[in-house]
Amino acid sequence: MAVIAQAWSWWWRASNDQDATARSVLTILIVILVLLWHAFRPKKRLPPGPPAWPLFGNLLGLPRNLHEHFTQLSRHYGPMIRVRLGSKLAVVVSSPSIAEEILKDQDLVFANHDTSLVAKIISDNGNDVVWGPYGQAWRLLRRVCVRELLNSVSLDMLYEVRRSEVRQLLAGIWAKSGAPVNISEQVSACALDATATMLWGGSIVDEEGGGKAAAEIKRLIGEITELLGVPNVSDFFPILASLDLQGVQRQMRDIRAKFDGIFDSMIKKRSEKREKGNDFLGFLLKMKEEGDEKTPLTTTQMKGILIDLVVGGTDTTSNTVAWAMTELLKNPEVMRKAQQEIELVVGRDQHVEESHLTKLPYLGAVIKEVLRLHPTLPLLVPHSPSSPSKVAGFDIPVGTRVMINVWAIHRDPKYWDHPSVFDPDRFLRKPDLDFSGRDFHYFPFGSGRRICVGITLAERMIFLILASLLHSFDWHVVGGEKIDTTEKFGIVLKQANPLSAIPSPRSHCRELCI
Known part of the structure; x- marks a missing residue:
């Protein structure tokens, strides 16, 4: 390339000197040098993949359910395939050994996430745990989350919050006995209020003064996960980014602005108080005030962490419980066995408590099997x-x-x-398979440095809610309808048609739910 640059310099001087002959000779020379450079430069050995169209790559042939499409391609081209998404090169891995090579052997090289434009917007250019670039600032944010909120000791101290919200969930469902209940919607409301109370000591309703705010937050969470899963032309053709042809960047900016308004108001109120409180937000404010010269915590980072936890704590829980109830309704014998185990361990006249969960191996196998068939993020975070x-x-x-x-x-x-x-029994035969990411045949929450930071919280919430729903109610579908397990692909794998089921209080439910 240095030779080509020198030839170009000569051509430019010849052009200025208006020496037509020299210019012609040098033009031919430059063309020859460029062709030789392309012919003899080292070629990259990329993974195999389907033929691609010029300019568009493989974009034109992509169906909606990418996880299934990529699975089919891997059967034809191999366990690691190449696809062209416009100007963007993508590689899809469908092999445990190759996943281990990336997420374990070369974990540091692949520690960054591939951040789309909408992800940059919702994270305010990576000022959070999910989308932030790997480095000192990211390590600080992750350490803060784990040390102050998401470790076993802190979660044990916050158990009463989760317990109270689950009791309210049961009471609300009991009041609707005999009528169809949208499982995901009910669980989402429970998980959101539990997460909010753990984060800043009060529900969305307490902070914002009404049920409308809670409904708005739930809607925004759904829109965030929806937009993160939309194939955005601006990511595949960066030259078009400023045009925002699909409008997804504008939509995500609006969502981020609404979250900023909610959190700015909350932070201002709390900052005006002398006592910051003992909740997670109070800790963040104290940490920000005390400061750290090397890695100071900013307000933007605080809001980024809160968005991560609100979205992750709500969506993972509601989505997994909805899929679990769907599979249990499809497999009534499995549901019966799970209910029998819960009744044997908990008793008929007692509430399910988190202390019971380790004594419910079959229910644990049910949840593992749900996350095997329906992992929350089917392609993880890229x-x-x-x-x-x-x-x-x-x-x-x-x-x-x-x-x-x-x-x-x-x-x-x-x-x-x-x-x-x-088949939950498969996890009773393989009890060592868990959510730690150590086994690359089963890692629904990822692995390596960027493994999901909230696994412990998600596991506790999913266990407690699902066990409580099964303990207090029998469930059946509306009019004997066929159970729909159609998937809707996105960054989060949701149900194409949300499950509605009819709860029938079990004989001991009245005393527990009122």
Whole structure:
């Protein structure tokens, strides 16, 4: 390339000197040098993949359910495939061994997430835990979350909050006995209020003065996960980013502005008080005031953490419980066994408590099986290498979007018997499989440095809510309708048609729910 640059310099001087002959000779020379450079430069050995159209790549042929489409492609092209998304190179991994190479052996190289434009907007350019670039500031934010909120000791201290919200959930469902209940909607409201109370000591209603605010927050959470899963032309053709042809960037800016308004008001009220409180927000404010010269905590980072926890704490819980109830209604024998186990451990006249959960191995197997078939993030959060890398013998350039198809890995017939069948017993036979990310045949919450920070909270909330719903009610679908397990792809794998089921109070429910 240095030779080409020198030739260009000569051509430019010849052009200024109006020497036509020299200019012609040098033009031919430059063309020859460019052709030789392209012919003999080292070629990248990219993973195999489907043929791509000029300019558009593979965009034109992409269906809606990408996790299924990529699974089909991997069966044809291999466990690591290449797809072109406009000008963006993407690599999809559907192999446990290759996933381990990326998330364990080369964890540091792939520690950054590939951040889309809408992700940058909602995170205010990576000022949070989910989308922030790996480095000192990110490590601080993650450490703050784990140390002050998401460790076992802190969660034990906040158990009464979760307990109270679940009791309210049961009371609300009892009041609707005999009528269809939208499971996801009910659980989402419970999880949101529990998360809010754990974060700043009061529900959304307490802070904002009415049920409308809580409904608005739930709507915004749904819109965030929806927009994060929309294929955005601006990401695939950066030259078009300023046009925002689909309007998704504008929509996400509006959502971020609304969250900023809510959190700014909350932070202002709390900052005006001498006592900041003993909740998570109070700790963040104290930390910000005390300061740290090397890694000071900013208001933007505080709001980023709060958005991460509100969205993650609400969506993961409601989504998983909804899928669990769907699979249990499809498999009534499994539901019956789970209810029998709960009744045997808890008793008929007692509430389910978190202390019971470790004594419910079959229910634990049910939840694991739900997250095997319906992982919350089917392609996880995309990674991106910070330096050129080789994986499984293939070159992965900087800037590549690397997607781990955990949905496909969880259904690999080489490891899972009858992988499409809902069978919790498989986890009783493999009790070592858990949510830690150590086994790359099963890692619904990711693995490595960027493993989900809220696993412990999610596990407790899902267990407690699902066990309580099964303990207090029998469930059946409206008019004997067929159970719909159609998936709606996005960054979060949701139900295409949300489940509605009719609760019938069990004989002991009245005393527990009133």
